[in-house]
Amino acid sequence: MSVAVHDYSMVVGGAWAESEWAGARTRRAPRRVSRWRTVPEGTRSDAARAIAAANAAWREWAAKSAFERAAAMERVAELP
Numbered sequence: 001m002s003v004a005v006h007d008y009s010m011v012v013g014g015a016w017a018e019s020e021w022a023g024a025r026t027r028r029a030p031r032r033v034s035r036w037r038t039v040p041e042g043t044r045s046d047a048a049r050a051i052a053a054a055n056a057a058w059r060e061w062a063a064k065s066a067f068e069r070a071a072a073m074e075r076v077a078e079l080p
Helices: 044-063 066-077
Strands: 004-007 010-012 015-017 024-029 032-040
Touching: 010 044
Parallel strands: 004 032
Antiparallel strands: 010 015, 024 032
8 A cells, every 4th residue: 555645834825935943743634544734743833823814814804705715715625
């Protein structure tokens, strides 16, 4: 059996971002034994950055129509 490992970073403020701490966890994807994911372990500071970015983007996001928001979420769902 071959095992594929995919590394993921965090997205903060619409851009890929590395965790302040270099730690990461490798986990098996649900229902797929051969697919593994490596995800960063975020710190409190990483969470604070993400929350600040979400708060800054809130007005622009809220101004979009439901159709525009749905289209954006569909693009996210299509990411590998």
